[in-house]
Structures are given as C-alpha cells and as structure tokens.
Amino acid sequence: MEYVILAVVIAVVAVGAIAGFVVTGRRRKQLPPKTETPAVGAPTAPARPTAPEKAAEEGAAPPTAEAAPTEAAPTEAAPAEAAEAPAAEAPAAGDAAVVEEPLVEEAEAAPAIEVPEPTAGRLVRLRSRLSRSQTTLGKGLLTLLSRDRLDEDTWEEIEDTLLTADLGVAATQELVDNLRTRVKVLGTRTPDELRALLRDELLGLIGPDSDRTVHSVKHEEGPAVVLVVGVNGVGKTTTTGKLARVLVADGRRVVLGAADTFRAAAADQLQTWGERVGAHTVRGPEGGDPASIAFDAVKEGIAEGVDTVLIDTAGRLHTKTGLMDELGKVKRVVEKHGPVDEVLLVLDATTGQNGLVQARVFAEVVDITGIVLTKLDGTAKGGIVVSVQRELGVPVKLVGLGEGADDLAPFEPAAFVDALIGD
Numbered sequence: 521m522e523y524v525i526l527a528v529v530i531a532v533v534a535v536g537a538i539a540g541f542v543v544t545g546r547r548r549k550q551l552p553p554k555t556e557t558p559a560v561g562a563p564t565a566p567a568r569p570t571a572p573e574k575a576a577e578e579g580a581a582p583p584t585a586e587a588a589p590t591e592a593a594p595t596e597a598a599p600a601e602a603a604e605a606p607a608a609e610a611p612a613a614g615d616a617a618v619v620e621e622p623l624v625e626e627a628e629a630a631p632a633i634e635v636p637e638p639t640a641g642r643l644v645r646l647r648s649r650l651s652r653s654q655t656t657l658g659k660g661l662l663t664l665l666s667r668d669r670l671d672e673d674t675w676e677e678i679e680d681t682l683l684t685a686d687l688g689v690a691a692t693q694e695l696v697d698n699l700r701t702r703v704k705v706l707g708t709r710t711p712d713e714l715r716a717l718l719r720d721e722l723l724g725l726i727g728p729d730s731d732r733t734v735h736s737v738k739h740e741e742g743p744a745v746v747l748v749v750g751v752n753g754v755g756k757t758t759t760t761g762k763l764a765r766v767l768v769a770d771g772r773r774v775v776l777g778a779a780d781t782f783r784a785a786a787a788d789q790l791q792t793w794g795e796r797v798g799a800h801t802v803r804g805p806e807g808g809d810p811a812s813i814a815f816d817a818v819k820e821g822i823a824e825g826v827d828t829v830l831i832d833t834a835g836r837l838h839t840k841t842g843l844m845d846e847l848g849k850v851k852r853v854v855e856k857h858g859p860v861d862e863v864l865l866v867l868d869a870t871t872g873q874n875g876l877v878q879a880r881v882f883a884e885v886v887d888i889t890g891i892v893l894t895k896l897d898g899t900a901k902g903g904i905v906v907s908v909q910r911e912l913g914v915p916v917k918l919v920g921l922g923e924g925a926d927d928l929a930p931f932e933p934a935a936f937v938d939a940l941i942g943d
C-alpha cells in the first residue's frame with residue numbers, strides 16, 4: 521500500500537515538474553517581443569523608410585502593404601496621418617513573437633541616407649560627357665573656320681554642321697551670317713581668335729543672361745511646387761529622382777509625388793530615388809487618379825513644412841488628348857493649394873526634331889517654365905539647346921549627362937560652350 525502511495529506522490533511531482541517546464545518555455549518565447557517592441561518607435565528607425573524597405577526586401581511587395589502609406593488615407597485625409605501609417609502597422613501584442621525576426625532585420629537594413637555632392641560646377645565636372653557634341657559642333661566648326669580659304673563650299677559645310685547638330689534653321693542662318701561678317705573683319709584668323717569668336721557667338725545664341733534657377737524655395741504659405749512633364753522614355757522619372765538629389769544637395773527638404781500611375785514601376789522607381797536622400801514619396805494605387813496623388817503630395821508638403829514638392833507625371837496614355845487632359849487636371853488640382861512654381865518639360869536630346877514637336881504639344885496645355893534636356897551625353901546634337909529654347913521661349917535649366925545619380929547638372933551656358941569648343 522505504501523508503495524502505491526509513494527508511486528502516486530512521485531507521479532504527481534513528475535507531472536508538476538513537466539508542467540513547470542512548459543510554462544517557463546512559453547514565457548521565454550514571449551519575452552523577446554517585449555524587449556524588441558520599443559525598436560518600432562525608436563528614433564533611429566524612422567517609420568517612413570522602414571515599410572517600403574521591408575517591401576523591397578520581400579521582393580514584389582504586396583499591393584496592400586505598398587499602398588498603405590497613402591492609400592490608407594483618402595484623398596482628403598490629413599497627410600501627416602497617412603505618413604504615420606507604417607507605424608500603425610506595428611504588430612498587435614498577440615502577434616509579437618511572430619514579427620520578432622523581421623523587426624531585427626529592418627533595424628539592421630535601415631538605409632543610409634546619402635548626401636549628394638553640391639551641384640555647383642557639376643557641368644564642368646561632367647564636360648567630358650559632351651565629347652560627341654564637342655567633336656562635331658566645336659572642333660568641327662573650328663577646323664572648318666581655320667581653312668585657308670573660306671569659300672562658299674566651306675560655308676555650306678559649316679551650315680550643314682550646325683544643322684546636323686540640331687541648332688535649327690533660323691539659328692544656323694543667324695550664326696553663319698555673323699561668322700561671315702566677323703571673319704571678314706578679323707582678317708587673319710589665329711586659332712585663339714577663332715575660338716573666342718565662336719565662343720562669343722554660341723554664347724549669344726544660348727542666352728547667357730536667362731534666369732535658369734529651378735524655383736524651389738518655399739513661400740510663406742507652403743512649399744514650392746515643381747511639376748515634371750514629358751513623354752514616356754525621355755527620362756522623366758529618373759530626372760525627378762535626380763532633381764530631388766540636386767535640391768537636397770543644395771539644402772532643400774523635398775517631398776515626391778508619384779503621379780505617374782500609368783507605368784506600374786514608376787512609383788517604385790521614384791520611391792527608391794527618394795529613400796536614398798531621405799525624401800518621402802506620396803503614391804497611390806496603380807491606375808489611380810494622378811491629380812489626387814499630386815494634391816496629396818502638396819498637402820503633405822505643406823503639413824511637413826518642406827521646401828519643395830516634386831511631382832512626376834505620366835508620359836503615356838492611350839491617346840494624346842487623354843494625356844493632355846490628365847496633365848491639365850493635375851495642374852488645376854494642385855493649384856487649389858497655391859500656384860505651381862515650375863513646370864519642367866523633360867526632353868530627350870537624342871530625339872532631335874521629334875523632341876521639338878513634343879515640346880509644342882505640351883506647351884499648349886501647361887505653361888512650361890523650364891526645360892530639362894536629358895541624354896546629352898549620348899548625342900552629337902548639342903545644338904538642340906538653342907533650338908528648343910527658341911521654340912518654347914523658355915530656358916534650358918538642367919541637363920542630363922549620364923545615368924549616374926548625380927549626372928544631372930544645372931545648365932550653365934558658359935561652361936556648356938567651353939565644353940563644346942574645348943581648350
């Protein structure tokens with residue numbers, strides 16, 4: 521009998537001990553989340569970059585997670601709240617153990633914010649990228665002008681060179697007439713004299729005194745608003761991203777608006793550019809209303825007190841009329857917050873006359889205030905700077921000289937001409 525009682529006591533003690541183990545094990549499993557939870561709101565892990573980055577890490581981000589920052593808030597919702605959306609996605613207490621590992625990964629992979637180099641002198645630094653234009657326009661012309669006899673055939677060759685470089689008919693005629701007159705007056709033609717003469721004439725055609733500032737300084741009422749327009753493939757989204765870097769490099773705080781909802785990857789592309797310099801991107805669902813995204817972006821810019829809101833727009837719709845209607849609407853809706861400070865038309869320098877046709881169409885719908893000429897690095901058609909300015913009556917403000925993040929340069933006429941004619 522005692523044996524039976526002893527056996528029962530041992531069994532009870534054993535069961536008790538096993539139960540104790542299990543409970544301790546469970547508690548231990550729940551402990552890490554408690555210590556990890558503060559990391560969600562820790563100042564070193566800003567809420568905004570975390571969600572997109574997590575999405576990027578996971579490959580194709582699920583639409584709901586991607587859209588959360590802006591989509592969660594309807595058009596009129598306070599942007600500040602929308603911006604906080606990722607924080608609201610913090611794990612519910614019961615799921616704490618499940619999200620423990622991703623939280624650690626996020627903290628480790630927080631993107632380093634890049635500080636782009638200042639923009640002053642960029643065109644000088646990138647001058648070698650203009651080598652193709654330099655060969656035809658600059659060196660080509662100097663060689664022709666240095667010939668012993670400047671006969672009619674030579675002048676015709678000079679004319680052809682200028683037209684091939686896309687200077688345009690009127691500007692070519694003007695330049696050739698001026699060169700003829702000045703060369704006659706000059707008499708002897710030393711290489712230095714010819715270089716100085718050509719420099720002077722090209723600079724005069726480009727217009728050294730135009731205001732080429734990108735108006736990006738905030739007003740009392742809110743941020744400066746810059747709309748970026750152009751057809752697809754010219755480098756619009758890339759340029760918007762690079763421009764964000766230009767502005768950040770020059771000390772501005774920027775919000776981006778991904779109003780190109782037509783091309784699926786455009787918003788992702790823009791967001792990635794923004795994250796690299798710490799600029800938040802306001803975006804919406806694919807195929808959503810671009811005007812509403814642009815409106816929200818400006819609204820967020822006002823709430824956040826940033827200097828500039830940059831809005832990327834779509835470059836392709838099924839019809840030209842559709843695209844232009846949409847663009848007009850984006851501008852009108854944004855203007856409910858205040859005036860648009862800049863409408864930058866992005867043109868691909870390699871497309872030549874085609875670019876001018878595009879420019880005309882856009883100018884009919886929105887008042888273009890500046891031109892961005894991209895892909896000048898891959899073309900001998902540097903003369904397009906002159907023809908597009910003449911066509912639209914607005915200055916080239918920025919030039920794209922490569923695919924690198926800091927290959928967008930403020931346009932400086934003197935540095936450009938110097939790069940063309942060489943030393």
Ligand SMILES: Nc1nc2c(ncn2[C@@H]2O[C@H](COP(=O)(O)OP(=O)(O)OP(=O)(O)O)[C@@H](O)[C@H]2O)c(=O)[nH]1
Binds near residue numbers: 750
């Ligand atoms: N070489 C060179 N390539 C450039 C330059 N600017 C842009 N690109 C390239 O042009 C290509 C198209 O650029 P995107 O920014 O996607 O063009 P997009 O106009 O936004 O096109 P959509 O979004 O379809 O309207 C990319 O491969 C860019 O890297 C430049 O200045 N030089």
